[in-house]
Amino acid sequence: MVYELFVKQLDGCTYHAQGDNCTCACEAMWLFRASQGKIKTTSCAVRTKTQDRVDGTNLGQMEIVSLAAGIDGGRVYRPAGWDTLTTAIASRRYGSHLNIRYRKLSGTRYDCFHGAFKGNHDLFISGPGRLSGTWRVGDPGADGRRETTPDGFQDIPVSLLKACAGDLDLGGHPLGFGRAYIYLTPPDPRTTASPKVHATVIHPTSVWNDGTKRWVYGGANAIKIGTPLICRTATYVKGNVACYPIDPSSPNYPRYFVPKVNVKLGAAA
Amino acid sequence: MTEDPNPPVDDEPADTLPEVELPQNDPADDPKNDTIPEDAL
Numbered sequence: 001m002v003y004e005l006f007v008k009q010l011d012g013c014t015y016h017a018q019g020d021n022c023t024c025a026c027e028a029m030w031l032f033r034a035s036q037g038k039i040k041t042t043s044c045a046v047r048t049k050t051q052d053r054v055d056g057t058n059l060g061q062m063e064i065v066s067l068a069a070g071i072d073g074g075r076v077y078r079p080a081g082w083d084t085l086t087t088a089i090a091s092r093r094y095g096s097h098l099n100i101r102y103r104k105l106s107g108t109r110y111d112c113f114h115g116a117f118k119g120n121h122d123l124f125i126s127g128p129g130r131l132s133g134t135w136r137v138g139d140p141g142a143d144g145r146r147e148t149t150p151d152g153f154q155d156i157p158v159s160l161l162k163a164c165a166g167d168l169d170l171g172g173h174p175l176g177f178g179r180a181y182i183y184l185t186p187p188d189p190r191t192t193a194s195p196k197v198h199a200t201v202i203h204p205t206s207v208w209n210d211g212t213k214r215w216v217y218g219g220a221n222a223i224k225i226g227t228p229l230i231c232r233t234a235t236y237v238k239g240n241v242a243c244y245p246i247d248p249s250s251p252n253y254p255r256y257f258v259p260k261v262n263v264k265l266g267a268a269a
Numbered sequence: 270m271t272e273d274p275n276p277p278v279d280d281e282p283a284d285t286l287p288e289v290e291l292p293q294n295d296p297a298d299d300p301k302n303d304t305i306p307e308d309a310l
Binding site for chain 1: 293298301304307
C-alpha cells in the first residue's frame with residue numbers, strides 16, 4: 001500500500017508566516033510516505049525544526065529535517081533529468097518533492113492561489129494519477145478554503161508539471177525544460193509476492209501482454225487445454241479481465257497474464 | 270495470431286535510480302520557495 005497524507009501549508013503556524021511554508025508542508029507529506037506512515041507531522045512543525053524564520057525554505061533544508069527524523073534514504077537531485085522522476089513515479093514505490101515555478105499553473109483548474117501567485121513553489125508527487133498522463137499531486141495550497149480552491153490531492157497532467165518544473169526560477173533564469181529539482185523518498189518496501197502455484201489451462205485461452213497492452217494467442221492460436229503454467233495467485237485486472245500473472249519461472253508463457261476463468265490452480269510451485 | 274514480438278514487461282520495478290545523471294548544481298543554488306501573497310490566501 002502507498003502511505004499518503006495530504007498536509008496543507010496554511011495551518012495557523014505562529015512560528016513563521018504560513019505563506020512561506022509550502023516546502024515544509026510537502027516535507028510533512030514526504031516524511032509520512034518515507035516512514036511508511038510512522039511520522040505524521042505538520043507544515044508548522046517542520047518549519048520549526050528548520051529554525052529558519054526568513055522567507056521560504058529549500059530542499060537542502062528538508063534533507064536536514066529528514067535526516068534528523070531518522071530518514072536517510074532520500075535523494076536530492078539538483079537537478080534530475082525528467083526521466084528519473086518519471087521512472088520513479090511509474091514504479092509506484094517513490095514519492096517526491098517537486099520544485100516548480102507556479103506561473104504556468106496559475107489560472108488553470110489546478111490553481112490553489114486564484115491567479116495571485118506566480119513564484120517558486122513546491123509540490124509533493126504521490127504517484128501516478130487515475131487518468132493516464134497525470135500524476136497524483138499534493139499542492140499544499142489545496143485546502144478548499146474558498147469555493148474555487150482545490151481540496152486535497154489532485155490529478156495534474158504530467159506535461160504541465162514538466163513545464164512548471166523546467167520553469168523553476170534559479171535567480172533570474174529558468175532551470176530549463178526537461179530538468180527538475182526533486183527530493184525522492186526512499187523506495188517503498190517491496191510487498192510480499194503472492195504464492196506461486198501450478199496451474200492448468202482448462203479452456204482455450206489468450207493471454208495478456210502487459211508490454212504492448214494487447215491480448216495475444218487468439219482464435220486458432222489459443223493456448224490449449226492442459227497446458228501447464230506457474231501462476232501467482234494475486235488478481236490483476238488486465239484488458240478489463242481478472243487475471244493471474246504467469247510467473248517468470250513458468251515453463252510456458254512467463255510474464256503474461258492469463259484470465260482466471262481459463263485456468264485451474266493446483267499445488268504450490 | 271503468433272507470439273507477440275514485443276516481450277512483456279516485468280512488473281517488478283528497479284530499486285536503484287541514477288546516483289548522478291546530470292552535473293549537480295551547487296547546494297547554494299537551491300532556491301527557497303517564494304512567499305504566497307496575502308490576497309491569494
